[in-house]
Amino acid sequence: MTMPSARSKGSLPLQINQGSATHRSLQGLGLAVLVGLAFMGSMTNSFQVGLLTQALIYASAIAGLNLVTGYTGMLSIGHSAFFGIGAYTTGILVSEHNWNPLLTFIVSFLICFVFGLIVGLPALRIRGINLALVTLALAVAFPELIDRFPGLTGGTLGLNVNLTQLLPPHWTGIGIQNRFEYYYWIAAVVLALVLVLCSNLTRGRTGLAMRATRDRETAATAVGINLAWIKVYTFGISAAITGVAGSAFAMYLGSLSADSSFTLILSITLITGLVIGGVATVVGPIVGGLAVIYIPHWTEGLRQGQTEGLFFGTILIILMFVMPDGLMGLLKRMSRFVVQIKPRAPEGPSAASEELLVGSDLNANPDSEGKGDTTLALS
Amino acid sequence: MQVFLEYLFAGISNGAIYAALALAIVMVFRGTGTINFAQGEMALFTTYIAWGLTTKNVPVVLCLLVATAAGFVLGAVTERVFIRPIERKSLLATLIVLLGLFLALNSLDGILWGNQNYTMPSLFPNSVSSFVSVGGARLYWANLGLWIVVAVLVGAMFQLFNHTRLGLHMRATASNRESAALSGIPVGRILMLGWGFSAAVGAIAGILFTPLSPDALGLGEMFPILIQASAAALFGGLDSPGGAVAAGLLMGIVEALLSGYVPAIGGQLQEAIAFVAIVLVLLVRPQGLFGSKEVERV
Amino acid sequence: MSLLEITDLRGGYGPSMVLHGISLTVNEGEIVVVLGANGAGKTTTMRAIAGLISRKGAISLDGLSIIGMNPDKVVGAGISLVPQGRGTFAKLSVEDNLLVGAAKRRDRAGIKEDLERWYEVFPRLAERKKQPAGTLSGGEQQMLAIARALMNRPRLLLCDEPSLGLAPIVVREVFSLLTRINAEQTMAMLIVEQNAELALEIASRAYLLEVGNVVSEGTAASLRNSDAVRRAYLGY
Numbered sequence: 001m002t003m004p005s006a007r008s009k010g011s012l013p014l015q016i017n018q019g020s021a022t023h024r025s026l027q028g029l030g031l032a033v034l035v036g037l038a039f040m041g042s043m044t045n046s047f048q049v050g051l052l053t054q055a056l057i058y059a060s061a062i063a064g065l066n067l068v069t070g071y072t073g074m075l076s077i078g079h080s081a082f083f084g085i086g087a088y089t090t091g092i093l094v095s096e097h098n099w100n101p102l103l104t105f106i107v108s109f110l111i112c113f114v115f116g117l118i119v120g121l122p123a124l125r126i127r128g129i130n131l132a133l134v135t136l137a138l139a140v141a142f143p144e145l146i147d148r149f150p151g152l153t154g155g156t157l158g159l160n161v162n163l164t165q166l167l168p169p170h171w172t173g174i175g176i177q178n179r180f181e182y183y184y185w186i187a188a189v190v191l192a193l194v195l196v197l198c199s200n201l202t203r204g205r206t207g208l209a210m211r212a213t214r215d216r217e218t219a220a221t222a223v224g225i226n227l228a229w230i231k232v233y234t235f236g237i238s239a240a241i242t243g244v245a246g247s248a249f250a251m252y253l254g255s256l257s258a259d260s261s262f263t264l265i266l267s268i269t270l271i272t273g274l275v276i277g278g279v280a281t282v283v284g285p286i287v288g289g290l291a292v293i294y295i296p297h298w299t300e301g302l303r304q305g306q307t308e309g310l311f312f313g314t315i316l317i318i319l320m321f322v323m324p325d326g327l328m329g330l331l332k333r334m335s336r337f338v339v340q341i342k343p344r345a346p347e348g349p350s351a352a353s354e355e356l357l358v359g360s361d362l363n364a365n366p367d368s369e370g371k372g373d374t375t376l377a378l379s
Numbered sequence: 380m381q382v383f384l385e386y387l388f389a390g391i392s393n394g395a396i397y398a399a400l401a402l403a404i405v406m407v408f409r410g411t412g413t414i415n416f417a418q419g420e421m422a423l424f425t426t427y428i429a430w431g432l433t434t435k436n437v438p439v440v441l442c443l444l445v446a447t448a449a450g451f452v453l454g455a456v457t458e459r460v461f462i463r464p465i466e467r468k469s470l471l472a473t474l475i476v477l478l479g480l481f482l483a484l485n486s487l488d489g490i491l492w493g494n495q496n497y498t499m500p501s502l503f504p505n506s507v508s509s510f511v512s513v514g515g516a517r518l519y520w521a522n523l524g525l526w527i528v529v530a531v532l533v534g535a536m537f538q539l540f541n542h543t544r545l546g547l548h549m550r551a552t553a554s555n556r557e558s559a560a561l562s563g564i565p566v567g568r569i570l571m572l573g574w575g576f577s578a579a580v581g582a583i584a585g586i587l588f589t590p591l592s593p594d595a596l597g598l599g600e601m602f603p604i605l606i607q608a609s610a611a612a613l614f615g616g617l618d619s620p621g622g623a624v625a626a627g628l629l630m631g632i633v634e635a636l637l638s639g640y641v642p643a644i645g646g647q648l649q650e651a652i653a654f655v656a657i658v659l660v661l662l663v664r665p666q667g668l669f670g671s672k673e674v675e676r677v
Numbered sequence: 678m679s680l681l682e683i684t685d686l687r688g689g690y691g692p693s694m695v696l697h698g699i700s701l702t703v704n705e706g707e708i709v710v711v712l713g714a715n716g717a718g719k720t721t722t723m724r725a726i727a728g729l730i731s732r733k734g735a736i737s738l739d740g741l742s743i744i745g746m747n748p749d750k751v752v753g754a755g756i757s758l759v760p761q762g763r764g765t766f767a768k769l770s771v772e773d774n775l776l777v778g779a780a781k782r783r784d785r786a787g788i789k790e791d792l793e794r795w796y797e798v799f800p801r802l803a804e805r806k807k808q809p810a811g812t813l814s815g816g817e818q819q820m821l822a823i824a825r826a827l828m829n830r831p832r833l834l835l836c837d838e839p840s841l842g843l844a845p846i847v848v849r850e851v852f853s854l855l856t857r858i859n860a861e862q863t864m865a866m867l868i869v870e871q872n873a874e875l876a877l878e879i880a881s882r883a884y885l886l887e888v889g890n891v892v893s894e895g896t897a898a899s900l901r902n903s904d905a906v907r908r909a910y911l912g913y
């Protein structure tokens with residue numbers, strides 16, 4: 001579980017102190033590579049740029065879901081609705097009220113935050129499986145609700161935003177024919193901001209409280225944090241992030257139809273991406289976003305309509321068995337053989353405590369276990 | 380009066396199906412502590428099997444038996460292969476596997492049977508004239524037959540739970556798995572049986588429900604019913620078979636009357652409304668109407 | 678040959694080992710007690726015998742190896758465990774709890790007979806037959822747990838801290854019942870107990886466990902007189 005800590009210098013794994021110059025420069029290098037990749041992505045042909053844009057948007061949405069499901073352990077099957085609410089917020093504000101599309105992102109964030117809080121509220125009393133069902137109902141109801149208010153949303157006909165309202169502004173120097181490049185950069189910037197927000201959130205006290213909510217065992221370490229409200233708050237932030245991803249999606253697509261874009265299937269796709277990339281990791285959502293876009297694309301030759309669902313369903317099951325931490329979890333574990341970052345401060349709930357949980361007992365009934373410490377031999 | 384009765388009959392039929400599926404959900408929940416998201420898709424899968432057999436001129440009753448057996452095997456195998464190894468890890472992992480199963484089964488149905496809708500032949504006389512008149516309203520044999528079969532099925536399940544040795548062992552396993560093992564109950568086998576029975580009940584529900592209207596056997600047809608049934612199970616209390624059956628019936632009737640008299644509410648919005656109502660109930664009584672306190676799991 | 682023979686038993690929870698090679702025996706009709714501080718591994722030993730956790734080494738009942746068996750098979754072989762904390766089926770009635778205890782038996786008449794016998798021995802259970810077990814008092818639940826295990830007609834009864842949480846007078850009652858059952862049914866017993874004084878009184882032999890090892894063993898009398906046991910467990 002834990003690596004032998006005393007190793008001679010020079011041999012693998014390399015020991016690096018957190019916050020040291022080496023660590024900083026490694027981080028810098030990683031960032032530079034990412035930015036470089038982003039630029040390379042923008043220079044591919046417009047079809048590729050489109051795919052990449054979708055992947056980045058999904059990555060943001062998955063990052064939002066990761067907060068609730070990955071870090072806090074509450075399965076949400078309702079994030080398709082938040083994504084949809086964000087998308088429709090942008091769609092309506094731009095097409096009906098002539099807003100600058102980018103400004104609508106902020107509104108989406110706020111609206112979805114409030115919706116997230118409302119959906120998260122039952123979490124104060126309803127837990128686990130019941131909460132999953134409530135979010136499921138949300139996913140099912142959302143397209144139906146959109147269709148019920150055609151005046152506002154365009155109903156089953158969908159909502160089309162005039163292309164001229166979505167064009168890149170002059171200062172970007174991007175012309176009409178390259179407008180997908182503009183959406184690509186928006187998606188990339190949104191994703192970068194989202195990841196920074198998520199990594200900050202999950203690192204500090206809030207992150208500790210989230211994980212404490214997930215693994216009851218470590219709850220003791222979070223004394224003084226109101227775990228109940230953490231759930232609601234996490235739901236809010238998580239929904240807000242996914243909502244902003246929805247806004248970016250609306251810009252990219254320009255036409256919205258709830259029945260095809262924001263159904264339960266989207267929720268399952270987001271969950272699949274999360275699981276492939278790795279729950280409770282910061283970079284996992286990027287991998288997940290790329291996977292859920294590119295896997296169906298690459299396997300297009302094989303599939304005839306339904307095969308994609310069979311494929312993703314099977315992947316979900318297999319991953320939970322053989323790679324429950326996803327690709328990033330796997331990479332993380334393997335990278336430990338090469339580089340170890342020694343934390344500055346004492347770690348929060350560590351991987352070790354999670355593994356203990358896995359190995360724990362089959363019995364869940366409280367009345368049969370451990371009051372063992374109440375009597376003492378010495379009298 | 381006549382209109383009311385017709386709404387009522389339709390409501391009882393839907394309610395009977397919700398009740399049967401809610402019972403299936405409760406059976407899995409009591410054993411494993413999770414909701415089987417794939418319950419509806421399992422029922423759909425077995426209904427397709429039955430339909431496939433009817434196209435080969437196999438008598439419907441025989442199709443029902445084969446599909447029920449297939450459902451039983453499907454449920455038992457699912458428990459053994461997909462659930463048992465993952466269940467110890469976490470509830471989240473289990474739910475994700477079940478979502479995967481949901482997706483995979485539905486797509487498999489599509490691959491095997493295509494995505495057009497079919498009409499499932501009924502077990503009972505099902506022509507336009509096969510009805511009895513009750514207070515001026517038409518009560519079709521298909522509906523009446525469905526009520527009777529579901530009533531017998533539910534009765535048999537309660538008999539099994541409460542008056543047989545196997546039922547006692549199932550209840551003991553649901554109450555405390557470790558103590559059950561320590562008393563000599565083969566817990567694994569009991570869980571498999573529970574999932575098997577659950578899926579078999581679902582299979583019967585599917586075969587009874589789909590013939591009620593033409594073209595009702597399709598890829599998207601079972602999921603909304605599962606949603607209603609889980610809402611009913613939540614409402615009645617996830618660990619209470621009696622509560623689930625009562626809530627299922629109630630939900631079917633209320634829904635039929637509401638959408639009959641208040642046409643603005645219909646389609647899937649109904650599900651949303653049902654759920655909102657149930658969430659409100661759960662906020663007051665998290666264990667459901669008839670459930671017991673300890674059901675609430677983290 | 679002894680009824681229960683354990684040699685070099687090792688086991689634990691996942692990666693963490695708790696038992697580091699326990700050896701002990703219980704003879705036919707004998708009461709043996711296991712003493713040890715909190716966390717010494719007493720419960721773990723019992724769970725390992727019952728098959729609830731993965732274990733290595735050798736365990737045999739009357740010559741039959743039970744090391745690889747699932748819990749229900751161990752019960753079938755003739756070993757019943759009354760777990761620490763009782764583990765009653767809270768929602769089931771008292772009578773149903775007892776019937777579950779007979780899960781491995783097929784003889785209806787014999788089951789009925791035993792039911793009556795244990796109702797006689799534990800009259801308070803008879804009075805509460807139809808009541809959900811969760812509504813019984815702690816002492817009544819302990820008796821129910823013992824009676825449930827007895828319904829299996831075990832050859833060896835394992836009891837994990839039967840006195841836990843009970844009033845002194847009830848503890849005496851439980852222990853005198855155990856002695857009586859041991860004598861009447863010639864049923865061997867392996868009892869884990871914190872109340873060393875009382876346990877050594879009814880046992881013929883005892884083992885002392887420390888961090889997963891047997892550190893001392895002998896007749897009850899000799900352990901009662903050993904300084905280590907006296908200081909740590911008897912308090913004088």
Ligand SMILES: Nc1ncnc2c1ncn2[C@@H]1O[C@H](COP(=O)(O)OP(=O)(O)OP(=O)(O)O)[C@@H](O)[C@H]1O
Nearest residue numbers: 361372373690695714715716717718719720721722
């Ligand atoms: N489910 C478990 N998972 C991990 N470790 C456990 C588990 N149960 C017990 N342990 C550990 O095993 C060791 C022995 O525990 P055990 O319950 O056998 O002690 P005991 O002697 O019965 O103590 P007590 O007198 O308190 O009942 C302890 O260190 C305990 O922390």
Ligand SMILES: [Mg+2]
Nearest residue numbers: 372719720761
């Ligand atoms: Mg103990």
